Amino acid sequence: MSNQGYDEELREERAYVAALYERLDRERAAAQARYHGALGQTEVSPGEREDDVRCRSREAARLDVADNGLCFGRLDALSGETSYIGRIGLFDAENDYEPFLLDWRAPAARPFYVATAARPENMRRRRQFHTMGRRVLDFTDEVLGRPGDAERGDAALLAAVSAPRGEGMRDLVATIQAEQDEIIRLGHAGVLVVEGGPGTGKTAVALHRVAYLLYTRRERMSRSGVLVVGPSPLFLDHIGRVLPSLGESDVVFTTTGGLVPGLRVTAEDAPEVARLKGSLEILDVLEAAIADRQQLPAEPVPIDLGDVVVALDADLVAQARLKARETGLLHNEARAIFREHAIELVADRVVAKIGEGWLTPADRLLWADLRADVLDELAAHEALTAALDGLWPCLTPETLLAPLYESPRRLEAAGADPALFRADGTAWTVSDVPLLDELVDLLGRDDAEERAAARRRAEAEAEYASGVMELMKLDTEELDEDVQLVAEDLLGAEDLAERFVERDHRDLAERAAADRDWTYGHVVVDEAQELSEMDWRVLMRRCPSRSFTVVGDLAQRRSAAGATAWGPVFAPYVGDRWVYRELTVNYRTPAEIMTVAGALLARFAPDARAPESVRACGTRPWSRRVADDELADAIDDFLRDEAGREGTSVVLGPPGVPGTIPAAAAKGLEFDAVLVVEPGRILAAGPRGAAELYVALTRATQRLGVLHRDPLPAALTGLAEAGVPARSGHRRFL
Numbered sequence: 001m002s003n004q005g006y007d008e009e010l011r012e013e014r015a016y017v018a019a020l021y022e023r024l025d026r027e028r029a030a031a032q033a034r035y036h037g038a039l040g041q042t043e044v045s046p047g048e049r050e051d052d053v054r055c056r057s058r059e060a061a062r063l064d065v066a067d068n069g070l071c072f073g074r075l076d077a078l079s080g081e082t083s084y085i086g087r088i089g090l091f092d093a094e095n096d097y098e099p100f101l102l103d104w105r106a107p108a109a110r111p112f113y114v115a116t117a118a119r120p121e122n123m124r125r126r127r128q129f130h131t132m133g134r135r136v137l138d139f140t141d142e143v144l145g146r147p148g149d150a151e152r153g154d155a156a157l158l159a160a161v162s163a164p165r166g167e168g169m170r171d172l173v174a175t176i177q178a179e180q181d182e183i184i185r186l187g188h189a190g191v192l193v194v195e196g197g198p199g200t201g202k203t204a205v206a207l208h209r210v211a212y213l214l215y216t217r218r219e220r221m222s223r224s225g226v227l228v229v230g231p232s233p234l235f236l237d238h239i240g241r242v243l244p245s246l247g248e249s250d251v252v253f254t255t256t257g258g259l260v261p262g263l264r265v266t267a268e269d270a271p272e273v274a275r276l277k278g279s280l281e282i283l284d285v286l287e288a289a290i291a292d293r294q295q296l297p298a299e300p301v302p303i304d305l306g307d308v309v310v311a312l313d314a315d316l317v318a319q320a321r322l323k324a325r326e327t328g329l330l331h332n333e334a335r336a337i338f339r340e341h342a343i344e345l346v347a348d349r350v351v352a353k354i355g356e357g358w359l360t361p362a363d364r365l366l367w368a369d370l371r372a373d374v375l376d377e378l379a380a381h382e383a384l385t386a387a388l389d390g391l392w393p394c395l396t397p398e399t400l401l402a403p404l405y406e407s408p409r410r411l412e413a414a415g416a417d418p419a420l421f422r423a424d425g426t427a428w429t430v431s432d433v434p435l436l437d438e439l440v441d442l443l444g445r446d447d448a449e450e451r452a453a454a455r456r457r458a459e460a461e462a463e464y465a466s467g468v469m470e471l472m473k474l475d476t477e478e479l480d481e482d483v484q485l486v487a488e489d490l491l492g493a494e495d496l497a498e499r500f501v502e503r504d505h506r507d508l509a510e511r512a513a514a515d516r517d518w519t520y521g522h523v524v525v526d527e528a529q530e531l532s533e534m535d536w537r538v539l540m541r542r543c544p545s546r547s548f549t550v551v552g553d554l555a556q557r558r559s560a561a562g563a564t565a566w567g568p569v570f571a572p573y574v575g576d577r578w579v580y581r582e583l584t585v586n587y588r589t590p591a592e593i594m595t596v597a598g599a600l601l602a603r604f605a606p607d608a609r610a611p612e613s614v615r616a617c618g619t620r621p622w623s624r625r626v627a628d629d630e631l632a633d634a635i636d637d638f639l640r641d642e643a644g645r646e647g648t649s650v651v652l653g654p655p656g657v658p659g660t661i662p663a664a665a666a667k668g669l670e671f672d673a674v675l676v677v678e679p680g681r682i683l684a685a686g687p688r689g690a691a692e693l694y695v696a697l698t699r700a701t702q703r704l705g706v707l708h709r710d711p712l713p714a715a716l717t718g719l720a721e722a723g724v725p726a727r728s729g730h731r732r733f734l
């Protein structure tokens with residue numbers, strides 16, 4: 001294309017995109033007006049109004065996300081048809097809803113991501129706009145359908161992956177690559193596993209898949225929402241803007257530690273303890289621990305009825321316990337059966353004692369009368385109730401698990417490893433979360449307790465409502481008799497109470513996050529290699545339809561309880577009906593850094609393949625050996641140097657080195673510059689030390705440095721040895 005031709009086309013493209021923004025502004029103003037209209041409605045019920053307001057606010061939010069990069073490309077088909085591709089769709093309502101702009105998720109937009117010179121998908125040309133704010137700066141073209149031409153013009157991609165990182169991950173709708181697009185749009189409804197080395201875009205792809213599913217299966221997904229599980233709150237912050245920037249809000253983000261609403265994780269388990277708790281074998285321990293809470297009295301308990309005293313002894317309790325266990329009900333549900341049988345057995349003893357010498361079961365009527373009276377008396381007998389509650393207590397997951405951890409005797413009785421002992425049973429760890437969740441189902445609910453609580457709530461509400469009715473009556477006394485419509489004539493206090501029960505005004509994500517029994521339409525699990533067998537049970541309970549996008553990298557596994565292969569993880573739930581896809585290109589780490597990380601990977605996981613970097617940065621990573629007393633200054637030097645540059649940086653190190661954070665805390669994150677301190681100690685810290693160091697080395701998008709006091713581990717090769725930096729000035733490391 002001649003310069004003049006290019007300028008002419010650029011002018012036309014600018015005019016088209018400007019017209020798209022004008023349309024967006026008009027639609028936005030109209031959506032705002034509809035939203036305010038919905039807010040002010042008086043002729044509909046509050047419930048209808050609320051639904052309408054929610055729907056209108058969603059519509060306005062969808063249009064709000066498109067302020068930057070509304071349109072980022074154009075496709076020209078062989079048929080002569082032209083489509084513009086953008087973050088949202090804009091349509092011509094007066095012309096059969098012809099699209100002015102195609103949503104990137106629409107099927108017709110797919111060739112924009114997957115067409116190549118060799119496989120043009122009936123397209124002639126792909127054009128990518130380079131934009132700033134609302135303005136198109138320039139564009140690049142790729143001619144499709146001429147095998148032998150460059151595979152894909154990657155100017156836009158290279159610009160995106162080379163840019164300094166700002167606050168958190170950005171969406172990549174403008175530069176999704178073909179291997180990623182295939183995964184994002186994959187039609188498989190069950191478990192999809194996406195594996196790939198560091199920086200291959202697993203997280204980004206999973207989030208775009210969520211946006212895609214919400215777009216294509218809006219009906220189902222927006223009722224149940226999507227759950228995204230990540231490794232840490234920092235990570236959730238890092239990815240937290242991607243989906244909102246794509247206009248999606250029906251998504252709950254959490255860590256595995258946050259899966260039980262209201263529970264606070266305050267402690268960390270040793271790797272071996274985490275492994276024990278993460279294994280399915282812990283289920284036997286939990287069942288045995290519950291059985292151990294169905295006790296026999298060590299000494300007979302005297303039950304005093306004034307005239308007679310009988311003993312609640314081990315023999316009697318054992319009979320009642322057997323009856324309750326034989327029902328097969330869960331612990332809390334079977335409590336009532338246990339109590340009922342125990343009281344009957346005590347009653348038999350009481351009647352036998354009272355009637356000693358003058359009454360036998362043969363005197364049926366008298367015997368039955370007396371027994372009924374005794375049963376009534378025993379049902380209200382405080383000492384007996386207390387004794388039975390102690391022998392078969394109503395348990396919550398917490399009141400089962402905390403005392404178990406605190407008692408070597410209980411641990412032994414449950415067949416648990418003594419390593420599970422801890423002095424403060426309630427110092428919950430991440431590995432306790434799936435156990436507590438499991439216990440909700442293992443213990444069952446105590447209906448009697450729940451009914452009593454519900455009754456108390458209903459009574460309190462009814463009392464409030466009758467107060468309201470009194471006030472209404474006072475108001476109506478002043479009205480004309482004929483038109484008096486006294487509320488009381490129409491409604492009882494209970495009915496009114498029901499109407500006062502607050503409607504749930506929280507949006508879907510809030511309601512879902514607060515509800516342990518919520519089931520999601522889709523679940524994304526990031527860093528999935530870290531999850532234990534017990535973690536998977538929790539997640540499977542949250543998504544009975546088994547619609548999962550699971551992303552991970554077995555080579556990066558750090559947790560002793562994590563996965564060593566995917567098959568065994570999913571076999572219990574979906575057999576072999578899960579789908580596997582691999583990502584192979586590293587969009588984060590430049591080739592120079594990946595050479596170092598790849599050499600380490602080859603040593604500790606010879607079968608794993610390091611991903612290939614999409615770019616080089618022209619700077620070799622460096623290492624510097626420092627004396628003991630120089631380490632802190634060297635870290636400061638790095639930080640000072642980085643403070644003068646654009647982008648983000650981090651210092652990663654083994655536990656206990658001041659000024660560093662553990663590599664595990666940086667899982668899934670990325671920084672423009674990374675300093676790894678004492679790699680030898682990271683390597684030596686436990687069986688998964690090499691994986692931890694691999695994670696640390698692969699966090700950098702531009703610059704990597706290594707500081708060490710001990711000799712550099714042999715596994716670290718390819719680093720340029722840096723000299724001692726001058727103590728003033730900038731950029732002294734290389």
Ligand SMILES: Nc1ncnc2c1ncn2[C@@H]1O[C@H](COP(=O)(O)OP(=O)(O)OP(=O)(O)O)[C@@H](O)[C@H]1O
Pocket residue numbers: 157160161169170172175176177180196197198199200201202203204205553587588667668669670698
């Ligand atoms: N198609 C793309 N266009 C632009 N940037 C991309 C593309 N794919 C991935 N990236 C960028 O590459 C970086 C790495 O992506 P991401 O964090 O999703 O990788 P990951 O596979 O989850 O890595 P890790 O396993 O190390 O956590 C991110 O900055 C992401 O935005």
